Amino acid sequence: MESKINRYSKQLILINSFFILAWLIVSVFPFIWTFWGSFKVKADFFSRADWMFAVTGVNTLIETGDTSTVKAYVESWTEGEFWKATMNTIIITVSVVTISLFLGTLGAYALSRSTYKYTFWILIAALIFRAMPHITLVSGYLFPFFQLNVWGILPTTIIVLVAINQPFTLWLLYSFFKTVPKELDESALIDGCSYFQAFRFVIMPVMWPGVVTAGLFSMMLAYNDFTVTSLLLNQQNYTMVPKINAYLGTIEHSGNYMWAVSSVVSATAPLFMIIMFFQRQLISGLTAGAVKG
Amino acid sequence: MPHRTFFWFFFPSGLAMLLFIGLPIISSFFQSLHIEPEQILMEVEKCDPFGCKTETKVDIEATTKLQEEQPLGRFNGLGTYGDRNHLAFDEIKEAWTNSSSIAEFTDILLNLPFYKALLFTLTFCFAVTPPVVILGFIVALSVNTITKSLKGPTIFGVILPMIVTPLIGSLVLFWMIDAKGILGSFIQFLFDDPNLSLKSSSQLTWITLIIYGIWHNTPFAFVVFYAALQTVPQDPLEAAIIDGASRYERVRHIVIPHLYPVATFIILICLMDNFRVLEPIIGFAAEGVAQSLSWMIYNDLRSENKMLFGSAGATSMLTIIGVAILLTPVLVRTWREFRTER
Numbered sequence: 001m002e003s004k005i006n007r008y009s010k011q012l013i014l015i016n017s018f019f020i021l022a023w024l025i026v027s028v029f030p031f032i033w034t035f036w037g038s039f040k041v042k043a044d045f046f047s048r049a050d051w052m053f054a055v056t057g058v059n060t061l062i063e064t065g066d067t068s069t070v071k072a073y074v075e076s077w078t079e080g081e082f083w084k085a086t087m088n089t090i091i092i093t094v095s096v097v098t099i100s101l102f103l104g105t106l107g108a109y110a111l112s113r114s115t116y117k118y119t120f121w122i123l124i125a126a127l128i129f130r131a132m133p134h135i136t137l138v139s140g141y142l143f144p145f146f147q148l149n150v151w152g153i154l155p156t157t158i159i160v161l162v163a164i165n166q167p168f169t170l171w172l173l174y175s176f177f178k179t180v181p182k183e184l185d186e187s188a189l190i191d192g193c194s195y196f197q198a199f200r201f202v203i204m205p206v207m208w209p210g211v212v213t214a215g216l217f218s219m220m221l222a223y224n225d226f227t228v229t230s231l232l233l234n235q236q237n238y239t240m241v242p243k244i245n246a247y248l249g250t251i252e253h254s255g256n257y258m259w260a261v262s263s264v265v266s267a268t269a270p271l272f273m274i275i276m277f278f279q280r281q282l283i284s285g286l287t288a289g290a291v292k293g
Numbered sequence: 294m295p296h297r298t299f300f301w302f303f304f305p306s307g308l309a310m311l312l313f314i315g316l317p318i319i320s321s322f323f324q325s326l327h328i329e330p331e332q333i334l335m336e337v338e339k340c341d342p343f344g345c346k347t348e349t350k351v352d353i354e355a356t357t358k359l360q361e362e363q364p365l366g367r368f369n370g371l372g373t374y375g376d377r378n379h380l381a382f383d384e385i386k387e388a389w390t391n392s393s394s395i396a397e398f399t400d401i402l403l404n405l406p407f408y409k410a411l412l413f414t415l416t417f418c419f420a421v422t423p424p425v426v427i428l429g430f431i432v433a434l435s436v437n438t439i440t441k442s443l444k445g446p447t448i449f450g451v452i453l454p455m456i457v458t459p460l461i462g463s464l465v466l467f468w469m470i471d472a473k474g475i476l477g478s479f480i481q482f483l484f485d486d487p488n489l490s491l492k493s494s495s496q497l498t499w500i501t502l503i504i505y506g507i508w509h510n511t512p513f514a515f516v517v518f519y520a521a522l523q524t525v526p527q528d529p530l531e532a533a534i535i536d537g538a539s540r541y542e543r544v545r546h547i548v549i550p551h552l553y554p555v556a557t558f559i560i561l562i563c564l565m566d567n568f569r570v571l572e573p574i575i576g577f578a579a580e581g582v583a584q585s586l587s588w589m590i591y592n593d594l595r596s597e598n599k600m601l602f603g604s605a606g607a608t609s610m611l612t613i614i615g616v617a618i619l620l621t622p623v624l625v626r627t628w629r630e631f632r633t634e635r
């Protein structure tokens with residue numbers, strides 16, 4: 001039914017389109033600008049003389065013989081060892097997503113099906129854990145990890161990220177499992193299945209929408225993390241984000257700075273593509289906890 | 294579900310959280326009670342052709358040995374909490390007795406590292422949140438009215454600042470705001486001042502960081518409001534039209550009351566997330582003028598040869614207390630909800 005509610009005056013539509021367009025520019029333009037600038041040399045991207053140089057690439061033409069160059073990309077990936085950081089990011093992201101979904105689905109299923117009071121306290125504890133600033137946790141890790149000699153390696157970071165990620169995954173999957181009708185697995189239990197069998201054969205086939213959403217958030221956490229990875233990994237094992245920070249920290253010669261710019265583009269592009277694909281799941285996840293409240 | 298089954302289902306997840314979230318908090322607290330061992334000094338008599346001198350030197354051997362015996366350092370009780378870099382009781386007392394006016398006292402107080410960081414963290418939290426809620430709401434209303442086919446791409450564009458990690462997001466903006474970047478030179482042109490730079494004064498840097506915070510957090514508020522807008526009941530809206538309510542009146546008296554609970558949720562999440570602000574400070578290279586509580590901890594742990602575990606632990610504990618205060622309303626609300634559910 002097309003009601004009057006959705007009828008707008010011309011004036012309103014005009015103001016509205018203008019506003020949305022302006023807001024889109026604010027949120028998208030910085031990324032476009034950085035993408036464009038990453039193909040220029042530093043003298044153009046940070047140009048004292050005229051900001052138009054970053055668009056036209058005057059100095060890039062002088063320095064490299066063309067108006068755009070992939071020099072920064074080639075150098076950062078080879079000389080700057082960004083390939084290694086990419087590998088580490090892939091290893092960490094894939095492991096974190098797999099492990100935290102495995103633990104999270106089991107735990108959240110149990111929480112959603114148990115009727116005892118302690119489930120509430122567990123969920124509250126998870127909420128408190130979710131609110132802990134990551135840096136305070138890291139300050140607790142460092143000393144024991146040094147003593148146990150497990151600092152700086154990938155497996156430690158993976159386990160830590162899985163644990164940090166658990167509270168949010170549990171809450172997300174808990175509210176998802178609550179929407180799966182109880183009768184579904186109860187009937188399986190009556191037919192003589194154990195809880196594990198009911199989970200395996202009845203719940204698993206229908207849980208994928210929730211799992212995809214939870215997986216997306218785990219992925220973003222692992223992929224984007226800076227606090228944990230920069231303090232718990234040694235230089236050789238750095239993932240993309242701390243690596244970019246390291247490029248900035250080194251003594252600034254013009255090449256290095258553009259490494260950071262090009263690496264920012266290399267790191268963001270895959271993320272944007274994944275989000276473009278899974279936008280619907282991302283939004284449903286963000287609102288799962290909110291809208292019902 | 295029987296207790297036993299529940300236990301086995303929940304065990305792996307619970308263990309992970311207990312070991313890597315619960316224990317570190319205790320470990321942090323334990324560290325905060327200790328302080329790095331002092332260096333052992335020794336007197337060495339040095340003789341050269343012009344005579345003999347006694348010098349005090351660090352006894353490296355003894356110091357290393359002491360460090361091996363007590364890797365955490367010596368027990369210091371709650372001493373670290375009261376020292377100059379944390380709650381600074383002595384300095385406050387001294388300032389209170391010596392300063393002639395309240396203004397002078399606050400000036401001294403806010404130059405102490407901990408209070409300086411607390412001031413920035415709270416300013417950031419409370420300056421970012423209200424604009425985020427308002428802008429998020431307006432953008433959500435606005436996106437809700439556009440043609441269906443354009444909605445998907447528009448939403449994608451709007452949520453981009455939220456998806457990227459804060460470090461990358463702040464770097465991207467920082468490069469534009471740089472005096473030699475596009476926005477930086479535009480601002481110079483606007484104010485006709487070729488030396489104007491947003492990095493030049495602390496107020497400008499704070500404003501820049503807050504603007505970044507708004508840019509980064511608005512998409513979250515937008516997404517939640519947008520989803521909530523889909524659930525606004527249509528009947529009262531139609532009734533309002535029949536009664537002759539204008540669009541503004543409809544939004545003011547029907548839509549906004551419907552969104553109140555959602556708004557409180559956004560405010561709390563926003564406050565909680567911004568309380569841990571760290572990456573923007575690094576991204577904007579603003580360490581000099583803007584330190585947050587998280588940044589203080591990060592700074593204590595950054596240097597590889599001498600990490601100040603005690604100091605970092607104490608700041609962590611104080612930060613956790615801050616988070617707990619912010620979190621109380623959420624917990625009370627969840628408790629009430631849980632009570633009504635059963």
